[in-house]
Amino acid sequence: MDIQNLQAFLLVAEEASFSLAAERLHLSQPAVSKRIALLEQGLGSELFDRIGRHVGLTEAGQALLPHAKAIVQQLFTAEQAVRDLSGDVAGQLRLATSHHIGLHRLPPVLSAFSKSYPGANIDIDFMDSEQAYDLIMQGRSELAVVTLAPVADDSMITRPVWQDPLVFMVAADHPLAGRRDCRLADLARHPAILPGLNTYTGQIVKRLFAEHRLALQVTMATNYLETIRMMASVGLGWTVLPRTMLDPGLVALPVAGTAIERSLGLVYHRGRSLSRAAQAFVAVLAEFGDTASRT
The missing domain is CATH 3.40.190.290 (D-Maltodextrin-Binding Protein; domain 2)
Structure with a gap:
């Protein structure tokens, strides 16, 4: 699972909107949709229900959500640990x-x-x-x-x-x-x-x-x-x-x-x-x- 795809997943879940997630990522909406599609393809499950303008998590999306949050948090922690080696x-x-x-x-x-x-x-x-x-x-x-x-x-x-x-x-x-x-x-x-x-x-x-x-x-x-x-x-x-x-x-x-x-x-x-x-x-x-x- 690509970390950028997971970050896109978390933002779409938070905003319940592909367009709002795209704004926050400074990407186009099709680019965000592609990231979600790649994630869904890799997992073999749809993560969002798209009914009209409403976007909601599927059962698979709900299962992924806490793990995605933990993975992104651990990545930030790892990056910070390396930066701290500078000592300044x-x-x-x-x-x-x-x-x-x-x-x-x-x-x-x-x-x-x-x-x-x-x-x-x-x-x-x-x-x-x-x-x-x-x-x-x-x-x-x-x-x-x-x-x-x-x-x-x-x-x-x-x-x-x-x-x-x-x-x-x-x-x-x-x-x-x-x-x-x-x-x-x-x-x-x-x-x-x-x-x-x-x-x-x-x-x-x-x-x-x-x-x-x-x-x-x-x-x-x-x-x-x-x-x-x-x-x-x-x-x-x-x-x-x-x-x-x-x-x-x-x-x-x-x-x-x-x-x-x-x-x-x-x-x-x-x-x-x-x-x-x-x-x-x-x-x-x-x-x-x-x-x-x-x-």
């Missing part, structure tokens, strides 16, 4: 992060890293934290600095860097603004604007309300926290955001019996040998964490 902190580091962390947390880290290691270049991909985990799993990103998953994955190494308290917020003219005895039941009676409930942050809020047997009235959901803050500030609903995002357009809403937060931190694959550039970045990142000593 140089080359390219592939880093995945969320828009929020990239805007509010990473700038001083990136500045310090660049000054200390000018020979290293960081290629940053901005995406949802959940997507970053997938990139790490597939070996297509070396490190991720993201919202950590509520449930640990044994194949990943995670290191908390910052604790990020979450705060209920409303516009100053919201009916609940100014109340000191607000409870979750009061919030449940008003529309909410929240991070997608499939995101790690959304899951924290969803679990909190589920524990109190309360339903959420989510009228709008988006994964972009800056957009949520803007919508809440114009009175479209209450929200939950990191405390650091509280601005003059919003007021914090104390809610009895709640204290929620999320962990932001580092993620990388347990089976991957980190490059010297990645090891150096991990060390610099730790200097900016909540537990770092300051002189």
Whole structure:
């Protein structure tokens, strides 16, 4: 099995689209289709069902998927081990992060890293934290600095860097603004604007309300926290955001019996040998964490 064919297979499976996979590989769609056809020919099985515009894995494709991920991951690890023999902190580091962390947390880290290691270049991909985990799993990103998953994955190494308290917020003219005895039941009676409930942050809020047997009235959901803050500030609903995002357009809403937060931190694959550039970045990142000593 050719490694390029396996990489094409993984991208088609992830995107459920030959055209989108071709864009990411910077190839034509026929070239990607040829790679999949060669792989199917070598295995003697069709890997994808093609029904109209829908592309889905066959039973054979489902069986191949975890092995293809492991093979690609091992290849990246082997390549990195050879590169590390040079001993220099140089080359390219592939880093995945969320828009929020990239805007509010990473700038001083990136500045310090660049000054200390000018020979290293960081290629940053901005995406949802959940997507970053997938990139790490597939070996297509070396490190991720993201919202950590509520449930640990044994194949990943995670290191908390910052604790990020979450705060209920409303516009100053919201009916609940100014109340000191607000409870979750009061919030449940008003529309909410929240991070997608499939995101790690959304899951924290969803679990909190589920524990109190309360339903959420989510009228709008988006994964972009800056957009949520803007919508809440114009009175479209209450929200939950990191405390650091509280601005003059919003007021914090104390809610009895709640204290929620999320962990932001580092993620990388347990089976991957980190490059010297990645090891150096991990060390610099730790200097900016909540537990770092300051002189």
